[in-house]
Amino acid sequence: MPAPRATTLRDVAEAAGVSIKTVSNVVNDHPHVRPEMRERVLAVIERLDYRPQAIGRQLRHGRTGMLALAVPQMDMPYFAELACNLVAAARSRGLTVLVEQTDGLAEREREVAAGFPVRIVDGLVFSPLNLPDAELAQRRDRTPVVLVGEHGRDTGIDRVSNDSVEIGRLATAHLLDCGRRRIGMIGTKLRSPHLVATDRHAGYRRALDDAGVPADPALLSPTDGWGREEGERSTDLLLEQAPDVDAVFAPNDVMALGALRSLRRHGRRVPDDVAVVGVDDIAEASYAAPTLSTVAIDRAFIAETALDLLIRRIGGDDSPPRTAIAPHRLVVRESTCG
Template identity: 45%
Template sequence: MPVTMHDVAARAGVSVKTVSNVVNAYPHVRPETRRRVEEAIEHLGYRMNVSARNLRTRRTGMITLAVPELSLPYFAELADSVIRAAESHGYTVLIEQTNATREREAQVLSGRYQDMTDGVIFSPLALGPSDLPLFDVTFPLVVLGERVFGAPADHVTMNNVAAARAATTHLVALGRRRIAVVGAHAGEAVGSAALRLEGYQQALAVAGIAFDPRLVGEAGLWHRATGAETMGRLLDSGVEIDAVFALNDAMALGALHALHARRVDVPGDVALIGFDDVDDVRYSVPTISSVSPGREQIAARAVELLVARIDARGAGEPAPFRRVVPDSSIVGRESTGDVPTGGGEKVVAVQEGRVETVEPVREQIAG
């Protein structure tokens, strides 16, 4: 027969309630009593009935993280950061990969995880402003990214425009004037590509450099292969280039490959900077400068906001929704000549984050 709390209580000489307090980490238990209960648990091999506890507390101790694609280094590293942040709050993370398809992303908001997890951290790519009604959900939700603003949820995003402007300004400060972009999305009005391209154009305007559409390389999904293909097309077009701003680090790695294949010296002939500051860019040759968007802050704040919503369920009037924009920075490495070969890295610019109270776009949500 399975060992029960009654068995543990009888061996430890305490009540069943005291055993429950110990296994549920209730703080107000005398040390000597806790020791006796723990010894009884170990001796008898008691295992808590997690399903019964979940039914009683209406908690699962799990949260969902839904991201587009774990093969992209940024999302893989974000997932790692979220897992570690969740563990510090006593939560386990269920990972859902949506493949950036509208159907899969809509399913995340359908409530399919309500019985399995206590809340959802969601990074959409296919959904947009017209899908705001889908975000009016009955479970705790935190939204990541730039595709959807004004949803009835807490939101952790990046300062994409300012960070891209700072990255481009840094290239200008290095004396570069023919700065190409790798990763633009034609016709995109919202999302990372549009915002980062806007920051790039702002920096050019401030520097008095005319915008040249021939320097904008469009790409589909932001992978190494598309970065290499886009960089190759730009080089083969014959347009003069002395610097490249890749809109994420995967494409920066692909662009570096294409530059090497054509024997273009980096950073001598062409300086290169990426975005996301993933671990891979520290081990390329040369190492790649990048925008660090504050990934650890993004993960920590997203988990904090979600846990607060979970804890506050049914506790009266909910708190106002928050939008958090973490600090970002430009990390200079060999690909921009900020450090010599083997010289490590240095932070060359910092964009301070902010926290805002936001109102959801009720009219659009209401349909």
């Protein structure tokens, strides 16, 4: 059975007994339409369930009311929850968000940075992982963009970031405050440069130095990914390299959940034998067994601030680029101090 034909502008005009131009003026909220005529046309629009082609109309006016969010992986809770925050913030402003997944691949990130084939979005919130800053800085697409995350420091583009060095220091200092001294860090990157891993490791080292605890290479366990499986494997390796480890700092909560699984398999009690702390405060952290201590990053702040910056740029703001740092805080649960 064929789908019913969509109501057209002509259908509305014929039913209301007016010209197509009059219906168009009502749809586009033209000021020079008599009130009684406007009410008549709107009544027919409602009765026929006419849905104007908003995108085409808005494109003619230079705006679509749509934004894009490009992130590496939607199956990573941090990015999924960030997307929820951004969508909610945009909806409160009458905007719609299209979500694009790049898989953290430089080629996909390059395509996003180059712009969409058709101007369907007014602006882009972008979290690149592997696209060099030099390429981001030279992007020719004129669509306003705001970066989120540690990358893009030297691009001359608005950015909302985290202080990952301080986050790493805070997490490690908490483990030291719990009396731990053989503190391992999982998730240090094995190959490609990764600013988040580099910065959080720098914070880890700073906390050890501040406490006068010597750094031991055996307490570092590298990996190429930051998922649950990588967290489990990285902890397996850490236990093999340093059997006397008494704490684990994971650079995100997902890896920390993998670490908890590894420790259970090896018969290590958390936190009695080994304390564990992560980063992000994803929803799952408060339901883990034991519940996971973590450094919470204010994703609502990231979403709201990125959106505010983007809307200003869309509106023509040509002030110098701005960088905002999201607040963070330590959340102590069962996995560290019981």
